[in-house]
Amino acid sequence: MPPFDVPEGDPFGPHNLPYGVFSPPGSTRPAERRVGVRLGDHVLDAGGAAMALGSPYASLLAHPSLNPLLAAGRTAWSDVRRALTAWVTVPAHQEAIAPFLHPLSSVTLHLPFEVADYVDFYASEHHARNVGQIFRPDAADSLTPNWKHLPIGYHGRAGTVVVSDTDVVRPSGQRKAPADAAPVFGPSVRLDIEAEVGFVVGLPSRQGTPVALGDFRDHVFGLCLLNDWSARDIQAWEYVPLGPFLGKSFATSVSAWITPLDALEDARVAPPERTHELLPYLDDSQDEPGGYDLRISVALNGQVISEPPFSGMYWTAAQQLAHMTVNGASLRTGDLYASGTVSGPELSQRGSLLELTWNGRDPLELPDGKRAFLEDGDVVTLSGWAPGPDGVRVGLGEVRGRIVGG
Amino acid sequence: MPPFDVPEGDPFGPHNLPYGVFSPPGSTRPAERRVGVRLGDHVLDAGGAAMALGSPYASLLAHPSLNPLLAAGRTAWSDVRRALTAWVTVPAHQEAIAPFLHPLSSVTLHLPFEVADYVDFYASEHHARNVGQIFRPDAADSLTPNWKHLPIGYHGRAGTVVVSDTDVVRPSGQRKAPADAAPVFGPSVRLDIEAEVGFVVGLPSRQGTPVALGDFRDHVFGLCLLNDWSARDIQAWEYVPLGPFLGKSFATSVSAWITPLDALEDARVAPPERTHELLPYLDDSQDEPGGYDLRISVALNGQVISEPPFSGMYWTAAQQLAHMTVNGASLRTGDLYASGTVSGPELSQRGSLLELTWNGRDPLELPDGKRAFLEDGDVVTLSGWAPGPDGVRVGLGEVRGRIVGG
Structure with a gap:
C-alpha cells in the first residue's frame, strides 16, 4: 500500500499536495480556519502537524489563510513542500501525523487566500476567434x-471571487437587443460559464519595476481552476468602450x-508556435517551456459538455505576468490572474456556452432538455488533471457552482 | 479668534475635519501610524485624543488605518464627527487636546485606507464627448x-493606488501608430492626467444583494481628489476589446x-437635467440632490491649467453605486470608485491634457515651454474646495505627483 492508505495512482497522492484552507469538524469561527493539504480523500491540518513535529514551517502554516506561505517566496515554498512530502510518506512520521488528518467530507473548505487584485486575460486564440466571429x-x-502582439487583459472584481460550492445568484442588469429603442432591465437571460485557469501570486514586486519573463516562478506560487461566470446580455450592452x-x-x-x-513539473509544454515576432519582454522562444498541459472537463448537471485543453493557450502565464507588470504595476x-476562457480547436473543446451553442443558435441537448445558456438550478463543475511523475495524474481541485434565481 | 487658532474662514477649519493617516514626528514604523484629523495646518492625533478623553470612539480611531472607522457605518461616522467637533471647538477640551496636535509639516502622511476594489467611471458628458470626437x-x-442609459465604468488596479506626493514612474509599454506595421516598445510619450473625485466605501454589502440609490449615504463615507494617471499611447493600442x-x-x-x-451638506446640488428616461434603479428624479458642487483646480508646475467643475457631472456617485451593485456585486x-475625468463645457475646464491640447494638436504654453503631454520632472497638483456653511469653503486635500523617468 502507498503511504497513508492513498490508493496507488490517486491523483491527489503525495506527488500532488495542493493547499487549501479549511475549518475542522465542528468549528465555525473564522479564526479557527487553518491551512490544509489534500491527501487522497483526506485533509492534513498542515499547521497543526508542523507544530506537533516542531517544524520551523509552523510559522508559515499555522494561519487561517495561505497568505503568509504565499508571501514567503520560492525557496520557502520548495522547503515546505519537501517537508510535507516527508511527513506523508516517511512511515516514521505516520503516528505523529495521523491525528491531523481529517476526512475531506468532514471539513468545510474556504477561499484559500485573500485576493488582492484580480485580472482576467484572453489568451486562447480559438476562444478569441470564436468570440470575434460571433x-x-x-x-x-x-x-x-493587437491580439498577437500582447496578451489582452483587464481587471475584474476581487471582492466577488468565491470558493467552489458557493451558490451564484443570477445577476440582473440592463440589456438591449439591437432592434430595441431602449434597454430593458431584468435577470440575465444569457448566463454563461468561462472555464479558465487562475494563477496565484505569492512574492510581491515593487511599483515602478517590471517583473521579467524569467522571474515567473519566483513570483507565482500555483494555479487553480476558475469559472469566470459571465452574463452575455449585460456584457454586450455595456462593454464598449471601457470593457x-x-x-x-x-x-x-x-x-x-x-x-x-x-x-506540475511534468506538465510543462511548449506553447503553440508564434505567428508574429514578439517584443523582447514577451519573447519566450529561448526560455524553458512556458505552457502547462492541463486537461479540463466541464460538466453541466453531471453531464460532460466540453474538454478544453490548456496546452494550446497562445499566451503563457509567464508572458501574462511580464505584460501585466511591464508598465511598472x-x-x-x-x-x-486568470487565463481567459480555455477553448481548443474542436467543438467539444470550447470553454463557454457562448461558443458551444454559437450564441444560442445550436443549443446543447442534455438529458433534462435543451440548453442555450444556464437555467436556475443548473450546477456547473470544472475538473481537471495534469500529467505527473511516472504516468500518475496530478488532480486539480474542482470548481462547482449552482445557479440560483436572482 | 476661532477655536484653536485656526484663522476665520480657513478651508480646513472645524467645519471640515477630513480624515487621514499619519506618522508622528520621528516615527517610522507602520504600526505607529495613526488616524489623524486635519485642523488648519495641524493634524490632530484622533486616536490619542480619544484615549486621553476616555472617548468610546477610541476603538474606532486608535488604528494605523481608517478601515475600522469606515466599517462602523453611518451612525458611528456622525457620532465620531460630533465628538471631534466638540474636542476642537469647546474651550474646556483645549488643554487635553493640545498635546495631540502636530504641525502638518512635521508629520508623514500615508495612504489612509486599505483599498479593496478600485473602479473608475466615465461620468462627465463633456469628457466623454471630447474623447469620442478625438x-x-x-x-x-x-x-x-449606452452612455446616457448607464454610468459606464471598469475595474482598475487597487494595488497601485498611492497617496499624494508619491513619485510616479513613467510607464513603458507597447504603442503603435496606425501607419506602423508593428508595435514598438518604450516609455510612454503621451503621459496624461485625469482630474477626478474618488468615493470611499465604508459599510460593506452582501453578495447577491444590490444597494439601492437611496442607500448611498449609508455605504459611502467620504470623497477625495484623485489623479488617474493615463498613458494615452499604451491605452490606445491595448483597449479594444476589453478596455x-x-x-x-x-x-x-x-x-x-x-x-x-x-x-459637504452645503455642497449638494442637483445633477444636470437628464435627456433620457432612466431605468428605475437609476432614476433619481424624486430623490434629494445627488450632485456635489466641488471646484477643482489642476496645476502643472505651479501654473493653473484647468478648473473643472464637479457639479456638472451627468452621473452621480449614488447612481454609480447603485449601478455597480445592481448585478449583486x-x-x-x-x-x-472614481468619477472619471471631470471636464466642464469650457476649454479651461477640461480635466485631462488629452482634452486641453486636443490630443497634442494645441500644446499648452507654459512659462517653461510648450506641453502636449507630461515631461519627466513635471509636478501635477489637484486641489479643490466646496461651498460650506455660512459661506466658508470646505477645502479638499491636495493630490500631488511628480513624474520621474522610467
Missing part, C-alpha cells in the same frame, strides 16, 4: 489587430485547492 | 449608444485626506 461577423479578421464590468463582476468561482507549480501577495 | 471623429454621435489596462494600472494618486460626506470596506 460578435463581429463582418470584421476582416476575427482577432483584433466588461457588470457582466462579469457578480461572481468568479475558484477551486478550494491551489496546486503548487512544483507539483506592482504585484501583491494574493494577486490572482 | 478618437472616433467619424462616429455619428460622440457618445456610445484600459496597462495604460492606467501603473499608478492612481489619491489625496491623503478623505472628506466625510457630512462635511458586493461592496467591501475600502472599495474606492
Whole structure:
C-alpha cells in the first residue's frame, strides 16, 4: 500500500499536495480556519502537524489563510513542500501525523487566500476567434489587430471571487437587443460559464519595476481552476468602450485547492508556435517551456459538455505576468490572474456556452432538455488533471457552482 | 479668534475635519501610524485624543488605518464627527487636546485606507464627448449608444493606488501608430492626467444583494481628489476589446485626506437635467440632490491649467453605486470608485491634457515651454474646495505627483 492508505495512482497522492484552507469538524469561527493539504480523500491540518513535529514551517502554516506561505517566496515554498512530502510518506512520521488528518467530507473548505487584485486575460486564440466571429461577423479578421502582439487583459472584481460550492445568484442588469429603442432591465437571460485557469501570486514586486519573463516562478506560487461566470446580455450592452464590468463582476468561482507549480513539473509544454515576432519582454522562444498541459472537463448537471485543453493557450502565464507588470504595476501577495476562457480547436473543446451553442443558435441537448445558456438550478463543475511523475495524474481541485434565481 | 487658532474662514477649519493617516514626528514604523484629523495646518492625533478623553470612539480611531472607522457605518461616522467637533471647538477640551496636535509639516502622511476594489467611471458628458470626437471623429454621435442609459465604468488596479506626493514612474509599454506595421516598445510619450473625485466605501454589502440609490449615504463615507494617471499611447493600442489596462494600472494618486460626506451638506446640488428616461434603479428624479458642487483646480508646475467643475457631472456617485451593485456585486470596506475625468463645457475646464491640447494638436504654453503631454520632472497638483456653511469653503486635500523617468 502507498503511504497513508492513498490508493496507488490517486491523483491527489503525495506527488500532488495542493493547499487549501479549511475549518475542522465542528468549528465555525473564522479564526479557527487553518491551512490544509489534500491527501487522497483526506485533509492534513498542515499547521497543526508542523507544530506537533516542531517544524520551523509552523510559522508559515499555522494561519487561517495561505497568505503568509504565499508571501514567503520560492525557496520557502520548495522547503515546505519537501517537508510535507516527508511527513506523508516517511512511515516514521505516520503516528505523529495521523491525528491531523481529517476526512475531506468532514471539513468545510474556504477561499484559500485573500485576493488582492484580480485580472482576467484572453489568451486562447480559438476562444478569441470564436468570440470575434460571433460578435463581429463582418470584421476582416476575427482577432483584433493587437491580439498577437500582447496578451489582452483587464481587471475584474476581487471582492466577488468565491470558493467552489458557493451558490451564484443570477445577476440582473440592463440589456438591449439591437432592434430595441431602449434597454430593458431584468435577470440575465444569457448566463454563461468561462472555464479558465487562475494563477496565484505569492512574492510581491515593487511599483515602478517590471517583473521579467524569467522571474515567473519566483513570483507565482500555483494555479487553480476558475469559472469566470459571465452574463452575455449585460456584457454586450455595456462593454464598449471601457470593457466588461457588470457582466462579469457578480461572481468568479475558484477551486478550494491551489496546486503548487512544483507539483506540475511534468506538465510543462511548449506553447503553440508564434505567428508574429514578439517584443523582447514577451519573447519566450529561448526560455524553458512556458505552457502547462492541463486537461479540463466541464460538466453541466453531471453531464460532460466540453474538454478544453490548456496546452494550446497562445499566451503563457509567464508572458501574462511580464505584460501585466511591464508598465511598472506592482504585484501583491494574493494577486490572482486568470487565463481567459480555455477553448481548443474542436467543438467539444470550447470553454463557454457562448461558443458551444454559437450564441444560442445550436443549443446543447442534455438529458433534462435543451440548453442555450444556464437555467436556475443548473450546477456547473470544472475538473481537471495534469500529467505527473511516472504516468500518475496530478488532480486539480474542482470548481462547482449552482445557479440560483436572482 | 476661532477655536484653536485656526484663522476665520480657513478651508480646513472645524467645519471640515477630513480624515487621514499619519506618522508622528520621528516615527517610522507602520504600526505607529495613526488616524489623524486635519485642523488648519495641524493634524490632530484622533486616536490619542480619544484615549486621553476616555472617548468610546477610541476603538474606532486608535488604528494605523481608517478601515475600522469606515466599517462602523453611518451612525458611528456622525457620532465620531460630533465628538471631534466638540474636542476642537469647546474651550474646556483645549488643554487635553493640545498635546495631540502636530504641525502638518512635521508629520508623514500615508495612504489612509486599505483599498479593496478600485473602479473608475466615465461620468462627465463633456469628457466623454471630447474623447469620442478625438478618437472616433467619424462616429455619428460622440457618445456610445449606452452612455446616457448607464454610468459606464471598469475595474482598475487597487494595488497601485498611492497617496499624494508619491513619485510616479513613467510607464513603458507597447504603442503603435496606425501607419506602423508593428508595435514598438518604450516609455510612454503621451503621459496624461485625469482630474477626478474618488468615493470611499465604508459599510460593506452582501453578495447577491444590490444597494439601492437611496442607500448611498449609508455605504459611502467620504470623497477625495484623485489623479488617474493615463498613458494615452499604451491605452490606445491595448483597449479594444476589453478596455484600459496597462495604460492606467501603473499608478492612481489619491489625496491623503478623505472628506466625510457630512462635511459637504452645503455642497449638494442637483445633477444636470437628464435627456433620457432612466431605468428605475437609476432614476433619481424624486430623490434629494445627488450632485456635489466641488471646484477643482489642476496645476502643472505651479501654473493653473484647468478648473473643472464637479457639479456638472451627468452621473452621480449614488447612481454609480447603485449601478455597480445592481448585478449583486458586493461592496467591501475600502472599495474606492472614481468619477472619471471631470471636464466642464469650457476649454479651461477640461480635466485631462488629452482634452486641453486636443490630443497634442494645441500644446499648452507654459512659462517653461510648450506641453502636449507630461515631461519627466513635471509636478501635477489637484486641489479643490466646496461651498460650506455660512459661506466658508470646505477645502479638499491636495493630490500631488511628480513624474520621474522610467
